[in-house]
Amino acid sequence: MQSQIVSFILVFIVLAVVFSSFVTVKQGTIAVITVFGKYRRILTPGLNFKIPVIEAIHSKISIQNRSVELEFQAVTFDQANVYFKAMLLFSVLDQNEETIKNVAFKFVDERNLMQALIRTVEGSIRAFVATKRQSEVLILRREIVEHVKEQLDNILETWGYHLQDLQLNDITFDDVIMKSMSQVVASNNLKAAAENEGQALLITKTKAAEAEGNAIKISAEAERQASQLRGQGVALFRQEVAKGMSAAAKEMEQAHMDTSVILFTMWTESIKHFAENSDGNVIFLDGSTDSMQQTMKQLMSLNVMQQVDKGKK
Template sequence: MTFLYLIILVSITLIFLSFFTIKQQTAAALERFGKFHSIRNAGLHFKIPIVDKIAGKISLKIQQLDVIVETKTKDDVFVRLKISVQYQVIYDQVYDAFYKLDNPYAQITSYVFDVVRAEVPKLRLDDVFEKKDDIAVAVKSELQEAMNTYGYDIIKTLVTDIDPDEQVKHAMNRINASEREKIAAQYEGDAQRILIVEKARAEAESKRLQGQGIADQRREIAKGLLESVDVLNGVGISSQEASALIVVTQHYDTLQAIGEKAGSKLVLLPNSPTAASDMLNTMVTSFTASHELNAENNQHKKD
């Protein structure tokens, strides 16, 4: 009975060892007596115990490998680039991916180093930033051609970081700061120029309006004087007497206005009682002389 139980136990163990499962997005290489037998994909599978052995499993998911490469640009600046390579085992080439390459990570890294150190030294630092997509395309093209032979498909390559030497970064920051300060100064200069122009225009408009106001004021004063003379003429006062009366009146009105202001230092000269009459006689004499001179000039022209 003990022997029978032993046989039953061994049989159950062998049956249990005969079945195995493979997870989704995974493939396994099955070997028989140490020789490749088949590739098993996701699901439940049978193998002969002791005879068959799972040599290993490989993921069919998209994987990413980050490679940091340090190299020198055309303008002798050392720079570190981070290259992210996304790759995947080709479903129909699991055998090649499992048996042909012992360390795919090292192989991919070697190709990335080779391509980057061949492309970047051709470019200046500024061009490296501008043409990082071209570098990524060159890396993918080289890797795709090489890794397809080993059962790997290169999905995408990205230049995810460009890190120049620390001193170079400080210099670039200073250059950018200087450029921004220059642009800010230009904007400030333009703003100041606009303010000056607008201020000048405002002052010109103010002067124009002021001149117009003075002209209107003098025009109204002249109208007032003319009306005053007409009124005085209406009561039998001659134009000369009316003019004298108006001048004297304005003269004393001015003196009164000056006297009403406390602390005024303005003195109106002459300010004697005969000053208005003297000014009027001077004006009349000037007007008479001017008319006579104009008459002589006109006579000479006719002759």
């Protein structure tokens, strides 16, 4: 009976040892094996074998992406408080044995790793923001991220990690600063609106002046053309008058009549035209005999000159 019990115990121990020799490592995880506390090797995902009792699993390292939320404060060069809300995305650098050793043994535990990582990121951002003015911080998101990655890549590689992304989800200031910034934006908008209105008014005035100038040019050109046409009309009228007088003079010569009658008739017609179309009520004429003779001589002289010119042609 006792021998059966002992045999059962031995079988149980053997089975326990055999089953404990097989280790299952989940996908995305690497197990670190130590022998009496000293690093020995790593186990990849799947079913693995380890020496019972002698080899022990020190830790299991996740090689998947991990994220952590950050909230912290920084001070700008001009002593303004800036509040950040960020998301940090990191992962194990690679699956090489040396990298896994660094991840497993650089820090006492996961808590110390996260504390060091968060403080390092916050310190890098604070150092960068301390060199900038509060008015510059909002437009320097990308520069802040690039600065942090540049500063942390080498440090995190010695720990066996890689910073994949840093997202600054929110950047805020104290209420007083936020209010003053809003006022600055509002005043800039008003200034821009006033400048736009001034430009629009300037354009309107310029276009109106151009239109007025073009109208004056068009009017002047039209008046010039009208004057030219009026002159041409007067010239044509005079030519027709001259033709009519010449024809009348020929007929009177053929009838053996004095051509001076034509000039006298034109003179009397002119007086009649003045009387009909003048705005005044009185026409002053020199009706003396001497003046009449002088006028007739002038008209006859004009008639002779016209006949001479016609003979030359």
